[in-house]
Amino acid sequence: MDKQQPPVVVHPLVEGKRLVKIHDQSVGKARGLDDLVEFLRRAGLEDMDVDNHSIIEWRGGGSGVWA
Numbered sequence: 001m002d003k004q005q006p007p008v009v010v011h012p013l014v015e016g017k018r019l020v021k022i023h024d025q026s027v028g029k030a031r032g033l034d035d036l037v038e039f040l041r042r043a044g045l046e047d048m049d050v051d052n053h054s055i056i057e058w059r060g061g062g063s064g065v066w067a
Contacts, residue, residue, distance in 0.1 A: 006054060007023050008056040012059050012061070013061070016031060017029035018060075020036060022039065022043045022045070031066065033063060
């Protein structure tokens with residue numbers, strides 16, 4: 001049985017930004033954690049631990065990779 005994908009996926013850095021998808025919907029390109037937190041807030045996912053891998057899948061590096 002396949003492991004279920006977390007609802008939030010942060011894609012690898014491209015030109016200083018990381019594409020963020022929530023439930024397979026693109027919600028924007030984040031330049032840093034502040035942008036990601038705002039996207040999560042708008043989606044009703046406030047106060048999330050950005051290092052919780054059951055919620056956020058980090059591709060191309062973890063929460064500290066932005067430059």
